[in-house]
Amino acid sequence: MGPIEDKTVSGDRVIVALDVSTYEAAIAWVDRLPEVSFWKVGLELFISAGPAIVQELKQRQKRIFLDLKLHDIPNTMAGAARAVGRYGVDLLTVHGSAGLTALEAAQSAAIAGATEAGVTPPQLIAVTLLTSIGPDRLAADLQVSASVADYTAHLAQLAKMAGLAGAVCSPQEATTLRSHCGADFLLVCPGVRPAWAASGDQQRTLTPAEAFAAGASYLVVGRPVTAAADPVAAWERLVAEVASS
């Protein structure tokens, strides 16, 4: 993939989450939404279906965000990132809170794995603070006294220092992180909710159009499309909203 060569806002910059538990269910979504070019394979699907789903999406020329949220000691992160590097996926998540050494280890190992397999390395993006966590839970559960803005900016800068391509953040922090990390740093934003969709467990949300206006590179959307009464219409409505923004 490359970084975002084309900064025009379109459906190509909206990643749809395949949060399903079987290979068959995932392929049914890909068939049902042929306009979607970028799919996210997360833990539920990858643990259930394994690398076969990645191979099938590649076969279909889809871009792939492998959302494994690696979070471990540097040696273990490196081993896992090296294995992912061989798949030829576009994006891979790691947790920024694994620390600088682990992020650096994952970054170089992913490149090593891709080189071994003769494929393009994935762009690593570091999760800053899960979008399901609001300021109160950050303080109470995680005992972090920094504000959400300062904490996420710190982790995004750590990711940048480690040589990662970008970060995962809520769209509410996109403007701040963009100003700290620069124009070429990828900001991948879940926690987007059109005005017509329920927020569910997401705490720090903006609409898709607001998220792009705030500086998001890519959006990640699941239930607003997949739980809609008419998912095809929901996808088209969402794309129309961002394209006209």
Ligand SMILES: O=C(O)c1cc(=O)[nH]c(=O)n1[C@@H]1O[C@H](COP(=O)(O)O)[C@@H](O)[C@H]1O
């Ligand atoms: O890494 C992610 O993709 C992610 C990070 C985060 O902070 N919040 C978050 O919601 N996600 C993912 O983004 C998707 C959002 O799905 P919906 O809430 O259904 O739109 C899910 O697949 C989450 O796993």
